Amino acid sequence: MAVISTDLRVRKVTGRIGAEVAGLDLRIDLDGETVAAVRKALLEHKALFFRGQELDDEGQQRFAARFGELTRAHPTVPSLEGSPNVLRVDSTEGRANNWHTDVTFVVSPPSASTLRSITVPPFGGDTLIANTATAYRDLPDPLRDLADGLWAEHTNDYDYAIPPAQTAQTKAFREVFVSRKYRTAHPVVRVHPETGERALFIGGFAQRIVGLSNTESRDLLRLLQTYVTRPENTVRWTWAPGDLAFFDNRITQHYAVDDYGDLPRLLHRVTVAGGVPTGLDGRNSYAIEGDDAAHYTPIAA
Numbered sequence: 698m699a700v701i702s703t704d705l706r707v708r709k710v711t712g713r714i715g716a717e718v719a720g721l722d723l724r725i726d727l728d729g730e731t732v733a734a735v736r737k738a739l740l741e742h743k744a745l746f747f748r749g750q751e752l753d754d755e756g757q758q759r760f761a762a763r764f765g766e767l768t769r770a771h772p773t774v775p776s777l778e779g780s781p782n783v784l785r786v787d788s789t790e791g792r793a794n795n796w797h798t799d800v801t802f803v804v805s806p807p808s809a810s811t812l813r814s815i816t817v818p819p820f821g822g823d824t825l826i827a828n829t830a831t832a833y834r835d836l837p838d839p840l841r842d843l844a845d846g847l848w849a850e851h852t853n854d855y856d857y858a859i860p861p862a863q864t865a866q867t868k869a870f871r872e873v874f875v876s877r878k879y880r881t882a883h884p885v886v887r888v889h890p891e892t893g894e895r896a897l898f899i900g901g902f903a904q905r906i907v908g909l910s911n912t913e914s915r916d917l918l919r920l921l922q923t924y925v926t927r928p929e930n931t932v933r934w935t936w937a938p939g940d941l942a943f944f945d946n947r948i949t950q951h952y953a954v955d956d957y958g959d960l961p962r963l964l965h966r967v968t969v970a971g972g973v974p975t976g977l978d979g980r981n982s983y984a985i986e987g988d989d990a991a992h993y994t995p996i997a998a
């Protein structure tokens with residue numbers, strides 16, 4: 698039975714992105730009014746942080762499922778044993794120290810991601826999250842006009858997953874990550890389906906601008922990306938065990954800071970399924986290679 702959760706308090710963490718939500722115990726089944734308030738806060742602040750929740754995998758999935766159908770853990774990476782919707786984010790397998798939006802190499806990337814901290818290092822290992830709508834608004838007019846007409850190809854098969862010092866474990870992880878290749882074209886400027894806000898939709902999986910050479914693509918993506926990563930457009934979350942971060946994957950990018958050496962760090966990720974992105978001209982994203990992995994149907998073992 699839904700329990701009325703009163704006393705929800707939302708406190709901005711920075712001027713442009715992120716808010717801490719207090720006064721909620723996410724272990725209980727939230728009532729509809731509270732879910733609506735959290736959704737509203739998510740649309741406004743784009744990233745929400747809930748301290749000291751001590752959720753388990755069931756609780757994390759129950760929370761995420763209040764915002765839509767869950768995706769499977771990942772299109773290529775196996776889920777946590779026995780939990781098809783839960784992805785282990787384990788520092789011994791790979792580190793997401795690369796700005797990205799989750800799973801944009803498929804046609805329908807998740808609408809939102811939750812990350813729950815289980816083991817965190819005593820220092821470092823923060824997660825940065827960027828507001829890609831304010832990044833878009835920061836563009837000077839000529840650059841914004843240029844971005845408005847561009848499409849980018851996103852793929853899971855590129856060199857980001859190759860860490861400088863490869864171990865057998867990270868090598869094996871990368872092989873699984875690219876075991877099936879996806880290529881998808883998305884508009885560089887995406888219209889948010891709920892708020893109508895315009896935002897840059899690029900990030901690490903965007904490897905090429907449609908119609909440009911590799912070199913031209915790299916230069917242009919790098920230039921646009923500098924607006925996403927400028928400090929004013931980011932929030933930095935320092936994890937304590939039991940935190941839950943919840944961010945709108947349609948209008949943010951994130952980056953896991955790799956500054957904790959060999960100390961253990963483990964998070965669990967659960968993502969909410971999303972729709973097909975739409976550009977300014979009303980056209981939708983489309984698959985170039987691989988299927989659209991709709992909600993990541995399991996691949997044959």
Ligand SMILES: O=C(O)CCC(=O)C(=O)O
Pocket residue numbers: 786793799812823824951952953954964966
């Ligand atoms: O480790 C983190 O803080 C973020 C992980 C991440 O980006 C991911 O699993 O997609």
Ligand SMILES: [Fe+2]
Pocket residue numbers: 793797798799951
């Ligand atoms: Fe991510």
